[in-house]
Amino acid sequence: MAGDHVSNEADAIVSAIIAKWCAGFAALxxxxxxxxxxxxxxxxxxxxxxxxGRDGVxxxxxxxPRWRKPGAAFSGVQAAHAGPDLINMGATVTFDLAGERPDLVVxxxxxxxxxxxxxxIVNHHASSKAPLI
Known part of the structure; x- marks a missing residue:
């Protein structure tokens, strides 16, 4: 099925970016x-x-902060093509800062x-996991 191939492709692309993102974050x-x-x-x-832009990121x-041992774990990742050159991703990210501050869940x-x-990534938005309403 074409739809399965497209979603598998989106999952693979997003997984590769997440892996690089987590490695970059772990090294700050x-x-x-x-x-x-x-x-x-x-x-x-x-x-x-x-x-x-990249300079802003x-x-x-x-x-x-220069945490000693920062880590990020993505869970509940959803990825889908929104067009041939566009992918949407949503997830929960738990930041583990090795006890230097409480874990942060976004x-x-x-x-x-x-x-x-x-x-x-052209748009990155993190917000509190805690309900606002």
Whole structure:
């Protein structure tokens, strides 16, 4: 079935990006993280500011506390093509900061586009898992 192939492709693309993202986060490597984003990216992380482009993502990453052993685990990942060059991703991400602060659990969504023959995150939004209403 064509639909299964497309969803499997989206899952594989998203899994590869998540693996690179988690490795970059574990090293607090701003260059590695920002390379996963589109040159036109919009990025809402754990503070109120909207960061734009790869430089913005690098600024955000460079501004994070220098935790000794940061880790991120994605769960409940949903990925689907929204068009031939567009993938939607939603997940829960648990940030384990090795006791330096309580674990942080967020809802994460990414919009991923095909850019220059590669898949890049063009929209990144993290928000509290705790209900607002």
């Amino acid at each position: 490597d701003a260059a590695a993280l920002s390379s996963l984003y589109s040159r036109n990216a919009f990025f809402f992380g754990s503070n109120p500011k909207l960061y734009r 690098a600024d955000y990453a460079n501004g994070l 809802k994460m969504s990414w919009v991923i586009i095909r850019e220059d023959g590669d898949w890049k």
